[in-house]
Amino acid sequence: MSLKNQRPDWVPPNAGSEFTTSVMAGIDGGHDGIPGQVSATASRPKPPRRRRLTVDEYVAGVLASDRNIVAQAITLVESNSLAHFDMGQEVLRQLLPNTGNSIRIGITGVPGVGKSTFIEALGLHLCKQGHKVAVLAVDPSSTVTRGSILGDKTRMELLSRDLRAFIRPSPSSGTLGGVTRKSRETMLICEAAGFDVILVETVGVGQSETTVRSMVDFFLLLMLAGAGDELQGIKKGIMELADALLVNKADGDNKIRANAAKVDYNRALHYLAPATKGWHTRAYTCSAAHGEGIGAIWQVIGDFRQQTTASGVFEKRRQQQTLDWVYSMVEEHLRASFFNDAGVGSIRAEIEEAVVNGHIPPTVAAQQLIHKYEGR
DSSP states (O other): OOOTTOOOTTSOTTOOTTOOOOOOTTTTSOGGGOTTOOOTTTTOOOOOOOOOOOHHHHHHHHHTTOHHHHHHHHHHHHOOOHHHHHHHHHHHHHHGGGOSOSEEEEEEOOTTSOHHHHHHHHHHHHHHTTOOEEEEEEEOBOTTTOOBSSOHHHHTHHHHTOTTEEEEEEEOTTOGGGOOTTHHHHHHHHHHTTOOEEEEEOOOSSTHHHHHHTTOSEEEEEEOTTOOGGGHHHHHHHHTTOSEEEEOOOOGGGHHHHHHHHHHHHHHHTTSOOSSTTOOOEEEEOBTTTTBTHHHHHHHHHHHHHHHHHHTHHHHHHHHHHHHHHHHHHHHHHHHHHHTOHHHHHHHHHHHHHHHTTSSOHHHHHHHHHHHHHTO
């Protein structure tokens, strides 16, 4: 009997045509209704899986500025898989001699200040001048999926279509301020691929600025005119990190307020220590939406690089940042090792309860946990 139109057992025997599910030819019935055979349509071959690249192929592709391989190399070093770690680090080791030739610029500001609009305007300006621009944009992440909510390639539509630009949206995965643990390694890959301007955008929510400050040469703070006293707490801490303040949306009726804000900020900056030794931080205005002031702020960045390179501050900062990176990874490893230790886990709840109930002081609690970790 042909099984071509046979119904599954779960279909009611008196059911009408409303139950349209039946066994399709080529799945159970196969050719001529013979069970177990698969028709030519069903046996169509699957597309081949992408071949895994070798270390040499990754390195050659990055150095040749192959955008697909650059993206794959970044994915490799961002992976948390132990199987990918050694290969990713070997790729980075071979790329290191070709890194460090860019200007690294951190860009921050409160949500709504126009960071994406400004980055696109600056990126397009630089591409027209012959620069190659990499944008490492860090998005807020979903607490459920740990994936990006915002799509920087859609927010920077014009820049994403320019072949001289490379935009890498990175999900924050719940890390501090949205800055991913692998951002520095991503930056090195982009430099090895020939991108001479690296723009690192932060989500602008507090301590993430300190992290980005530790990995860039020039730190730019975008501001709004008349934002109100509610933002003063954020501004005070971040202004001390900035190499320049830029009042955005200085156009139309807001232009007068923006210029007044610039004067106020410059007055306040006189009382703050400079973020970079020998460099005087100042405030400027721009309209990213209209492209006004973009060339001027790029000139400021150029002056900064020239002045700090001549004084040796530029190279000393790079060296210190690399060392800080090493020890931050050591601290991260030790922290993970401590909290994943079985011995610590066995007494942690008991000690925490004793501390919160006032039975032992915090210092004694810390010593007991450390002694347990060290096996004393």
